[in-house]
Amino acid sequence: MDANRDTFETRLKNNAHEIEALLDALLSPSILSDEIARPERLRDAMHYAVLNGGKRLRPFLVVESAALLGGNAEAALRVGAALECVHCYSLVHDDLPAMDDDDLRRGKPTVHIKFDEATAILAGDSLLTYAFDIVAAPETALPDTSKASLVLALARAAGLGGMAGGQALDLAAEKQAPDEAGIIRLQAMKTGALIRFACEAGAIISASAPEDRRRLRAFGEKIGLAFQLADDILDLTSDTETMGKATGKDAARGKGTLVALRGMEWAERQLHQHVRDAEALLTPYGARASTLTAAAHFIADRKS
């Protein structure tokens, strides 16, 4: 198990290096065809927002899901980079004074502190826009059918009926605590949708059979639930130094979490049930799915 974990963490780290090298190149000063200019300060802010020391879990899931189903590895890396742009845009906007008002993200000043608020808004906007550029660009070596499917799935995961809608529900939850069904819906949208997309994207990139796509999508849903539960547990048990961001905030704001509602023991049990459900979904793929299975365990067991 420890050896497996070492192997897994090495893979995760290596993939993070590849993603970061790609993001760095994608955000270089050089102008792409059809661009008029790349304003330096805005580009700097996008670069800062994206190269922020994240674990790159979402791109890793894209790459490993595609690897499982025989998809083009280079294209998967580009789709992973696009997804990371969406994830990072959401962090920049969520941190804004009008939203969660956070000064610190992974131990570093947030974008509106490091730059300014207007630049942070525009950097988020531009990262979101760039994600669709990266997916559709000729350098992403996929059939146009796959590109159109990826654009649609990513937009649905990120928009009104996904991540952005989840953030809206989260803000509303500060005023009126949602019930259990409400919390589950909120979390499925705010954090679940992008993680689900990450796994489903691997199947789209691989032009897999609908059954594989459904299976990967369901796997993504389960690890998304695990991710959020683990986050809620960490928010109560970890400290600011380990997390690189303020902890205990959700509880302090009176935001309902499933942990608060059902207790720590239930949450721990539920967390491991999600991991077992996720594992079960990948049984048909046998040992080839070992990295994705390890990812499910990593998500549940992580300490930050």
Add this chain to the structure above:
Amino acid sequence: MDANRDTFETRLKNNAHEIEALLDALLSPSILSDEIARPERLRDAMHYAVLNGGKRLRPFLVVESAALLGGNAEAALRVGAALECVHCYSLVHDDLPAMDDDDLRRGKPTVHIKFDEATAILAGDSLLTYAFDIVAAPETALPDTSKASLVLALARAAGLGGMAGGQALDLAAEKQAPDEAGIIRLQAMKTGALIRFACEAGAIISASAPEDRRRLRAFGEKIGLAFQLADDILDLTSDTETMGKATGKDAARGKGTLVALRGMEWAERQLHQHVRDAEALLTPYGARASTLTAAAHFIADRKS
């Protein structure tokens, strides 16, 4: 000429009604496949932001460019609606306190005044995201090759190297006035890129020959220049009531415009030169291009 103008304005109005009916339907409470829920307040804010009484000039250009080149009219309307979502998202974010800080837009409270700042940020984010959803959705009856091209062209027009980058340059211009080349670049990005895309989109929708695409793109560039010059002239000569927004603001903020730099007489002359250049680009299409030609004149002669 007056009869022509009447016909043109009737066409513009009829198209605006069609676009508005479509946008209203696209932002209905009903949930699309792959969406988890549509938070009501966020959906309301998106609806308010989009159904704001605009002239719908950009969607009109998409529809008329596609009509000129024989593209699918229904698909063109959907792409026009997507483009209008991008345009309206940019207005919502530009109006934010951290950006231009405007309380009034077309005589009505801006989104952050009517709702709140967090909702305005998320409504903008969600409209931008939804634009790509609309283009890629199965209901847009176009080949996937056209969809991938549209997504790429729209992302380039809207992002770092287009509209969002132009807004960043515009904010920087308040601190240090750009020179003539800088103003031209800023305007080509901030307002020009989406108008250029509108015309080019017609050619993509019609799967036209590269020569037609280049011609429509160049036409879009010329009327984009005309649009911005007309705007700068109106900012100096019109009043708040006619424009439905504060006027004289650019001048008051010391923002350089070509009118300020070169004078009103030069600007009027230049404006009509752009219209003539735009008209000349459409000569090969003969009388079939009369609506687009009328659009160029309308852009130059409009009073609000």
